[in-house]
Amino acid sequence: MMVLEKKDLYKKIVNIVLDILIFLFGIVLFISIYNNIQINLFGNKYSSFFGYSTFEVQTGSMSPTINPGDWIIVKKSQVIHLNDIVTYERNNEFITHRVIESYKGTFVTQGDANNTKDAAINQDQIVGVVVKILPSFGIIRKTLFNPVVLIALIITVYLCGYVLRSDAKGEEKNSKIKNLIDDFIGKAINKAKELEKVKDSAIETEAKDSSLENNEAASGNSNYDREEKNKETEKDIANSDDLKDDEEEAIEEDELIEEDKEIPPEDVSQTMVFRMVAVDKNELDNSSFNLSLDTLNGLEDSINDDAKSYEANNDEVEERMKIIKNKRKKFKNIIEKSMYIKKEEINEIIDILNNFEKYKTNEATIKDEILNNYVDGKYYNFCGNVNVEYVHKNSITKIDSAIKETGAQLIKKYRGSDNKYKEKVDRFVKYFLLINNFENVFNLESDINSKREAYGIKIKKILKEDFISEMDLKIMINKIIKVQKIYTSIIKKLLEEQSSSTFQLDFSKITNKKNFFYVSLAHNINFSKVYSDYIVDKTYTSGVIAEDKSMILLNLLSVKLLDDMYNSVFNEKYFISLPVSLYSKSTKLDKVLSMISDEFAKNNVIIAVEYDTLVANKKKFNDMKKSGYHLAVVFNEDSIIKSKDQKNINIADYVFMKKNMGNEKEILEKLTDDLKKSIIYDDILNKTNIGDGGK
Numbered sequence: 001m002m003v004l005e006k007k008d009l010y011k012k013i014v015n016i017v018l019d020i021l022i023f024l025f026g027i028v029l030f031i032s033i034y035n036n037i038q039i040n041l042f043g044n045k046y047s048s049f050f051g052y053s054t055f056e057v058q059t060g061s062m063s064p065t066i067n068p069g070d071w072i073i074v075k076k077s078q079v080i081h082l083n084d085i086v087t088y089e090r091n092n093e094f095i096t097h098r099v100i101e102s103y104k105g106t107f108v109t110q111g112d113a114n115n116t117k118d119a120a121i122n123q124d125q126i127v128g129v130v131v132k133i134l135p136s137f138g139i140i141r142k143t144l145f146n147p148v149v150l151i152a153l154i155i156t157v158y159l160c161g162y163v164l165r166s167d168a169k170g171e172e173k174n175s176k177i178k179n180l181i182d183d184f185i186g187k188a189i190n191k192a193k194e195l196e197k198v199k200d201s202a203i204e205t206e207a208k209d210s211s212l213e214n215n216e217a218a219s220g221n222s223n224y225d226r227e228e229k230n231k232e233t234e235k236d237i238a239n240s241d242d243l244k245d246d247e248e249e250a251i252e253e254d255e256l257i258e259e260d261k262e263i264p265p266e267d268v269s270q271t272m273v274f275r276m277v278a279v280d281k282n283e284l285d286n287s288s289f290n291l292s293l294d295t296l297n298g299l300e301d302s303i304n305d306d307a308k309s310y311e312a313n314n315d316e317v318e319e320r321m322k323i324i325k326n327k328r329k330k331f332k333n334i335i336e337k338s339m340y341i342k343k344e345e346i347n348e349i350i351d352i353l354n355n356f357e358k359y360k361t362n363e364a365t366i367k368d369e370i371l372n373n374y375v376d377g378k379y380y381n382f383c384g385n386v387n388v389e390y391v392h393k394n395s396i397t398k399i400d401s402a403i404k405e406t407g408a409q410l411i412k413k414y415r416g417s418d419n420k421y422k423e424k425v426d427r428f429v430k431y432f433l434l435i436n437n438f439e440n441v442f443n444l445e446s447d448i449n450s451k452r453e454a455y456g457i458k459i460k461k462i463l464k465e466d467f468i469s470e471m472d473l474k475i476m477i478n479k480i481i482k483v484q485k486i487y488t489s490i491i492k493k494l495l496e497e498q499s500s501s502t503f504q505l506d507f508s509k510i511t512n513k514k515n516f517f518y519v520s521l522a523h524n525i526n527f528s529k530v531y532s533d534y535i536v537d538k539t540y541t542s543g544v545i546a547e548d549k550s551m552i553l554l555n556l557l558s559v560k561l562l563d564d565m566y567n568s569v570f571n572e573k574y575f576i577s578l579p580v581s582l583y584s585k586s587t588k589l590d591k592v593l594s595m596i597s598d599e600f601a602k603n604n605v606i607i608a609v610e611y612d613t614l615v616a617n618k619k620k621f622n623d624m625k626k627s628g629y630h631l632a633v634v635f636n637e638d639s640i641i642k643s644k645d646q647k648n649i650n651i652a653d654y655v656f657m658k659k660n661m662g663n664e665k666e667i668l669e670k671l672t673d674d675l676k677k678s679i680i681y682d683d684i685l686n687k688t689n690i691g692d693g694g695k
Contacts, residue, residue, distance in 0.1 A: 018160055045089070045092075045094075045330070046094065046127065048076065051075060051076045051128075052073055052074065052075055052076075052131075053073075053074045053076070053087075053127060053128065054071060054072070054073055054074070055071075055072050055074060055087055055094060055096065056069070056070075056071055056072075057069065057070045057071075057072060057096060058365055058368055058369070059365070059368075059369055060113055060410075060413050060414070061095075061097065061111030061112070061113050061114050062085070062096060062097065062098070062111050062112050062113060063112065063113045063413060063415060064112075064113075064415055065085070065098075065112050065133075066085070066096065066130075066133055067135070067136075067415065067416065068362070068365040069136050069361075069362070069365065070133055070134060070135050070136060071133075071134040072087070072096060072130050072132065072133055072134070073130070073131055073132040073133075073134070074087045074096075074127055074128040074129065074130055074131070075128050075129055075131045076127070076128040077128050077129045078123070080099060080102065080107060080123070080126060080129065081099070081102075082099055082100070082101075082102055083098060083099065083100075084098070084099050084129050084130075085097070085098050085099075085129065085130040086098075086099055086107075086109065086126050086127075086128065086129055086130065087126070087127045087128060087130060088109070088121050088125045088126045088127060089125050089127065090118075090119070090121065090125060091332075091336070091597065091598070091599065092329075092330065092331070092332060092336060094127065095109075095118070096130060097109035097110055097111045097114075097118060098110060098111070098112060100117065101117075105122060105123045106120050106121070106122060106626060107120065107121050107122075107123075107126070108120050108121075109121065113413060119626075119627075119628055120626045120627075316486055317486055317489045317490055317493070320486055320487070320490060321490055321493070324340075324341065324344065324490075332594045332595070332597050332598075333558060333594060333595045333596065333597060333598055333601070334494070334495075334498060334555065334558045334559065334562070334595075335558050335561060335562055335565075335598040335600060335601060336597075336598050337494065338491060338494060338495075338562055339375060339379065339598075341487060341490055341491060341494070342375065342379070342487070342491075343371060343375060344487070345483060345484065345486075345487035346371060346374070346375075346435055347367075347371070348483045348487075349431075349435055349438070349480050349483055349484075350367060350428075350431050350435070352476055352479050352480055352483070353431045353434065353463075353476070353480075354431070360424070361418055362416070362418050362421055362424060363424050363428070366410060366424055366425050366428050367428050369406070369410060370403065370406050370407065370410075370428055370429065370432050371432075373402065373403075373406045374399070374402075374403060374406075374432050374435070374436070377398075377399050377402045377403075378395075378399055378436070378439075379565040379566070379600070380565070380599060380600050381568075381570040382599075395440070395568050396436060396437065396440055399436045400433055400436060403429055403432045403433055403436065404429060404433075406429075407425045407426065407428070407429035410425050411425050430462050430463060433462055434458060434459060434462055434463075437454075437458045438455060438458075438480060438484070439484075441454045441455065441458075442481070442484050442488075448481070451481060452474070452477050452478070452481070455477045455480065455481070456473055456474075456477055459473065459476070459477070460473075495559050495562065498555055498556065498558070498559050499556075499559070500552070500556065502523055503521055503522065503523050503552050503556065504521075504522050504523075504556070505519055505520075505521065505522070505553070505556050505557060505560065506519070506520045506521070506522040507519055508520070510575065510680060510682050510684070511680070511681065511682040512680075512681070512682075513573075513680060515571050515572045515573060516572075516573045516575065516680070517572065517573070517574055517575065518574075518575045518576075518608075518684060519553070519557055519574045519575065519576050520553070520576075520577075521549055521552060521553040521556070546579040546581070547579050547581060547582055547585075547588060547592075550578050550579060550582065550592050551591075551592055551595065553576065554576070554592065554595040554596055555595060557574060557576070557596075557605065558595060558596065558601065560574075561574075561598075561600060561601055561604060561605075564600075564604070565600055570604075572604065573604055573605075573606060574604060574605050574606070575605075575606045575607075575608045575632060575654075575684075576605060576606070576607060576608065577607070577608050577609065578592065578607060578609075580613055583613065583616075583617040583620050583621075584617070586620075589620070593624070593627075593629065596629075597627075599628070602628045602629055602630065603630070605630070606630045606631065606632045606653060606654060607624070607629060607630070607631050607632070608631075608632040608633075608634055608656065608684065609621070609631060609632070609633060609634065610633075610634050610636070610685075611633050611634065611635050611636075611639045611641070611649075612639070614631075614633055614648060614649075614652075615645045615648055618645075618648045621648070621651060622648075622651060625651040630653045630654075631651060631652045631653060631654075632652060632653060632654035632655070632656055632680075633649055633652040633654075633655055633656070634656040634657075634684060634685060635655065635656065635657040635661070635663075635667055636657075636658075636661070636685060637658075637661050637662055637663060638663075639663060639667065640663065640666075641666070641667060641670040646670050649670065649671065649675065650672060650675070652675065652678075653678060654678045654679075654680055655671065655675055655678055655679045655680065656679075656680050656682055656684045657679065657681065658681065658682075658683050659681045
């Protein structure tokens, strides 16, 4: 009686624990669904739950405080102190670093593991302060916070509770089912034994026939007697089959009569008969296991010749563009979107090289770290702490070195317990070395067979220790080329959407500067002759129309910048001017500037502004400088630098002035030594509408 009571108590405790688990999993499921609704349905960049947000750390910039794979909880806060670890948004990415400087709503951060400071950020960019670090919780989040996994767990726990709550009647039913299964197994064994007896009887009969055949062959009467014996043998086998049928019918009758009678299961090992059957080599048929040589060669030829199956058709391009669009990722400008598409292309190629295997621990983080550095080095000529700076001629060598150096730094910084971390890093380093080569060959080689040959040579050289059959290699190469063609078509479509038959860019070379250009917008609009040239010029180059034209200018210039990025042209600088009226419209100005908020654009586009306009909007230009934009101040004969405004000039990167201006000496006296080195003597005012636009 005591045993039964204890058993019931244990059941109650287990049921309570299971109910608690269902409740907890339900809460987690609710949070997970809430997060998905916030991000996927409402299009938010991150979810917030009562002022708290969660992020997974992808890099080791905050090691050892926060490591890759750790989970952080961030609390929204308007009060930021020095040494706080904050998460902020920059260029559509979320970064978690420590605050090391603070001044009037502007903050400078730096990763604990980094040697350099980050660009200054504003309060509006900060998501919140890190209040909790959950070490290595990223892996659990990817599994436990998956709604499908959560629902499966809840169902599993519920079923466990249901089974434990089954009453005695249910247990009796389970016992009866078990007995029926045992009955079925026992009867099946008996049937097997009867069949073995029949087969053994037939074998003995065949053995006797063989002996008789040998004796009859010696006496010369073999033909006649063998036929007679065969008839007798067939008769015996038929009788055996009849006997077997009778016995099976008897067994079935017994089953009906003794349906509820329990039959003890017999030892299965006693009923199993194992035989070794000798087979002559001539009897083997390998047709179902091996392809003939002709078939294999034919398959290889089809892979080589069937180029159409690996061409990027419009349907595939449209489908891939739809997938990218459905990800609901927001882009500030065309460059940012183009680089995102390039990363998607690289990720697909890596999947092909990795044989579409799922990423193991740390592998996704390793891949993303090298990917970001590769894109920075390849298209921005900058790769974190790794020295890249190259020209087109030595791009492959420089990027290869940067990839290897990135891998070496990842291994050096790693403090985790993954014994295969170095092996994983080395593998992804090889993948990116291949991708660097593929992109170069794809752009240089127009012949498909030349591309295939070059890809194959490089894959064999870099992945030499990994066995790849010739068949798999050819399929892999064709898949890679197809992905490249699809994404090249996507980028082409994207850039074609930005083109205009009405507007075009006008590039004016700046005096004595080989790679410096002033960029303006030209048009071919035909105005009615009712309007005078003065009215047309005044209407079209000022006010709201001029402001809207700036967006067209920057959009077309972004396409030119992308062309430079893809062709490794990093030393050209483009000077533009914006309408003066924009500087008093913060919202519209921010929208215009967002079109060149990409780092490459910031480094290569310089906003030229008259000195008087700079002084009149000094706070706005200071904010622009802190955000990473580059400025050029333009002086004319009327420019007078007051002592209180002298510091405002220092935010400029370049100075424009004409030679032999009456006030040239006074201006030079107020410039710093660095700015004196950046003076460009060019009459830019007569080439542009810097002083007119927007007034």
